[in-house]
Every structure is written in structure tokens, then in C-alpha cells.
Amino acid sequence: MENYALHQWPVESSLFRDNYQVVYKELTNWDESTLKNKLLNLFDNAKLTGFQNTPRAKQSFEGLSGLVYSPLYSLLSSTEGECHILTNCNVKGISKDGKNWKLEYINNRESKALLVSKCVLASGTIENSRLVRSLARTRKSIRNKFNKFKIYDHIIQGVLVRINKSLINLDDFVSDNSVVKIGNQIVRSNTFCSLKKSQNYYLLDIWGLGEQLPDQTHLQFKSNGTLPYVEVKLNAFDDFVLIQQVEEIKNIHSELMIYFNFSQKEVIFPKFGTAGFTYSDVLKKIENSESKMSCEPYYCPLGTVDHEGGTIPFGDSLNYDGSFLDTESLYILGPSTFPRMGAANPSLTNITLSRFISENYISK
Numbered sequence: 423m424e425n426y427a428l429h430q431w432p433v434e435s436s437l438f439r440d441n442y443q444v445v446y447k448e449l450t451n452w453d454e455s456t457l458k459n460k461l462l463n464l465f466d467n468a469k470l471t472g473f474q475n476t477p478r479a480k481q482s483f484e485g486l487s488g489l490v491y492s493p494l495y496s497l498l499s500s501t502e503g504e505c506h507i508l509t510n511c512n513v514k515g516i517s518k519d520g521k522n523w524k525l526e527y528i529n530n531r532e533s534k535a536l537l538v539s540k541c542v543l544a545s546g547t548i549e550n551s552r553l554v555r556s557l558a559r560t561r562k563s564i565r566n567k568f569n570k571f572k573i574y575d576h577i578i579q580g581v582l583v584r585i586n587k588s589l590i591n592l593d594d595f596v597s598d599n600s601v602v603k604i605g606n607q608i609v610r611s612n613t614f615c616s617l618k619k620s621q622n623y624y625l626l627d628i629w630g631l632g633e634q635l636p637d638q639t640h641l642q643f644k645s646n647g648t649l650p651y652v653e654v655k656l657n658a659f660d661d662f663v664l665i666q667q668v669e670e671i672k673n674i675h676s677e678l679m680i681y682f683n684f685s686q687k688e689v690i691f692p693k694f695g696t697a698g699f700t701y702s703d704v705l706k707k708i709e710n711s712e713s714k715m716s717c718e719p720y721y722c723p724l725g726t727v728d729h730e731g732g733t734i735p736f737g738d739s740l741n742y743d744g745s746f747l748d749t750e751s752l753y754i755l756g757p758s759t760f761p762r763m764g765a766a767n768p769s770l771t772n773i774t775l776s777r778f779i780s781e782n783y784i785s786k
């Protein structure tokens with residue numbers, strides 16, 4: 423998480439800096455891409471500065487395509503302590519039962535209930551919000567507050583370039599990891615690039631991952647149990663991110679095309695939210711393209727990248743220790759608790775925060 427976004431968190435960033443470092447160390451032990459990313463050579467050659475290997479938490483094992491880092495991994499493999507995981511369990515709602523929390527859940531198609539003295543909601547942003555909403559039904563004091571939730575997502579748009587292998591040989595630069603250029607407090611968007619190859623062509627993807635500010639986009643649950651509804655409204659700060667992203671993407675695209683010695687047409691970006699220009703629409707179009715060289719801009723509508731957060735944020739609905747409103751026994755974890763998202767992928771902050779709160783508060 424970037425400092426400019428952490429700045430608006432009520433939780434002191436220094437409080438969990440140590441936890442960031444533990445998680446970062448564990449992640450780098452998992453990361454198999456510490457070898458120099460070959461795509462970086464392309465950026466060096468094209469004199470495009472500021473790019474680095476994208477940190478990631480993925481490892482391939484024999485017979486498995488990929489395994490992603492989870493703090494549960496070290497917990498489950500440790501011989502100390504006990505950890506019980508109830509699988510195939512779907513929590514329908516929570517309520518207060520005397521001093522305990524009552525979790526109503528379905529397990530193997532049977533409805534069951536569990537009484538617990540401490541409860542941690544860590545079921546993802548939308549589900550965390552739905553469970554808080556289910557609680558609001560029986561607690562009048564919070565009903566109005568949790569009728570409508572603020573929500574935000576990362577703002578993503580990019581350009582896909584298909585280059586036929588008959589035009590150029592880029593094999594030396596193809597890499598299974600992307601490269602990234604980190605933004606700043608003015609641009610608030612990180613720019614990524616990846617280069618993959620298929621039998622006949624290379625696929626160059628240049629995209630921006632930017633921060634949407636919590637403001638006018640809302641999530642609402644209907645009482646009839648239908649799917650939740652999101653009302654999306656971008657504000658002037660979000661529009662600024664969109665403009666900056668387009669400029670940065672166009673610039674990188676243009677510099678790479680000059681380096682490859684390809685003539686180029688200006689890339690015209692669609693209005694964010696226009697039908698027919700999503701990543702999957704454009705990927706399909708470009709995969710079926712018959713021209714030797716084609717270039718298509720795209721965007722990812724809010725809600726499609728699973729980086730949604732901010733519905734039950736620290737400061738507003740949560741105390742510094744992650745406990746919910748006036749309780750000391752109901753905790754909430756995950757991106758739903760982020761007061762601001764920043765432009766970084768959320769997992770590292772998410773894991774760090776979970777460790778910080780569980781070590782300092784929940785386990786006590």
C-alpha cells in the first residue's frame with residue numbers, strides 16, 4: 423500500500439511496518455521470479471525507465487500449475503497449535519445470542535448454528551458487508567448506518583497489441599511475469615506491462631491499475647435477498663486517474679513501437695464504461711484478428727477485477743484493533759476494512775493487516 427493512501431488510514435502505518443516486513447520476507451521466499459525478468463531487458467533497450475519486476479506470491483510445483491502464498495500455509499504445516507477448518511460451510515447470517523455470536527450456516531445441506539465468543543468476518547468485501555447487513559437486521563442501533571455501503575474498486579484500462587511473429591522476433595523478452603512502474607500521489611496509478619507468445623503471434627499488454635477514491639459509488643442489499651446492487655459513480659479525482667493512465671499507456675506504447683520500428687496509428691481510448699471494450703471483448707477480437715499487427719484499447723469495469731473494498735472501513739465502522747463499532751468480540755478483516763485502497767494490489771496489505779490484528783488483538 424502506498425504511503426499517500428496509508429496517510430488517510432487511522433491505523434498508524436508504523437504500527438504494522440514490522441508485520442509488512444515479515445509478510446514480505448515470506449512472500450519473497452515463495453516468489454520464483456527473483457531471476458531477472460527478461461521483459462525488463464526490452465524496457466532497458468527501449469530506454470523506458472522506472473520499471474521493475476512485479477512482486478508476486480506464486481510458485482509452481484511439479485504437477486501443479488501454480489500455488490499462491492497464504493499465511494495458513496505456515497500455520498497448517500506447523501506442528502504447534504491446532505487449527506480446525508470446517509470445509510463446505512456457508513454462513514447465512516450472524517446475530518447476537520446473549521454474550522455470544524450466533525453463526526447460522528449450511529454444512530452438507532444441513533442448517534446448523536454455532537455459538538462463539540469471538541467472531542472474525544473474513545469472507546471477502548461483498549460477503550463481509552452482507553453479513554454485517556444481516557446483523558443490522560437484529561440490531562436497530564446500526565440498521566440505518568448499514569443500509570447502503572460506500573464501495574470502490576481499482577480503475578483499470580489498457581491496450582492489447584498483437585504482433586505477428588513474421589514481423590519480429592521477441593522471444594528473448596517473453597516472460598511469465600509482468601513488469602511494473604509505480605505511480606505517485608499525483609498520478610495514483612501503477613503501470614504494468616506483460617509480453618506473452620502464442621504459436622503465431624506475441625501479445626503485448628500495457629495497463630494501468632489506479633486508485634478509485636471512496637465517494638459516490640455505493641453497494642446496496644435488497645431485503646428480498648436478490649443479488650446486491652452497485653451504483654457506480656466516478657468523481658473528478660477518478661476521472662483524473664483515467665486521463666493520466668491513458669497518457670502513460672499511450673506514451674509507453676508509442677516508445678515501444680518506435681523501438682520495434684513499426685509505424686503506428688494513434689490509439690483512441692473508449693469512454694470508461696462503454697459497452698464492447700472490456701478486456702475480454704478486446705482479447706477475443708485481437709485473438710481472431712487477421713492483420714499482422716493490431717492494437718486495441720480496453721478497460722475493466724469496476725467490480726470485474728475482484729479488488730473491491732472499503733465498505734466497513736477503519737475509523738468509520740471499525741476501531742483500530744479491527745473490532746466492529748462498540749463490540750470487542752466481532753472483528754472484520756480484508757479489503758472491506760480499507761479506508762483507502764491505494765493503487766497497489768491489495769493482497770500484501772490484506773495479509774499484513776490480518777497478521778497485525780490477530781497477533782495484537784484477536785489472539786489475546
Ligand SMILES: Cc1cc2nc3c(=O)[nH]c(=O)nc-3n(C[C@H](O)[C@H](O)[C@H](O)COP(=O)(O)OP(=O)(O)OC[C@H]3O[C@@H](n4cnc5c(N)ncnc54)[C@H](O)[C@@H]3O)c2cc1C
Nearest residue numbers: 511512513544545546549728729755756757767768769770
Ligand atoms: C482472479 C483474481 C485475481 C486477483 N489478482 C490479484 C493479484 O494479482 N494481486 C493481488 O494482490 N490481489 C489479487 N486479487 C485480489 C485478492 O485475491 C483479494 O483482494 C483477496 O483475496 C481478498 O482476501 P479476503 O481474504 O478478504 O477474501 P477472499 O480471498 O475472497 O476469501 C474469502 C473466503 O471466504 C469464503 N466465504 C465467503 N463467503 C462465505 C460464507 N458466507 N460462509 C463461509 N465462507 C465464506 C470464501 O469461500 C473464501 O474462501 C485477485 C482476485 C481475483 C479473484
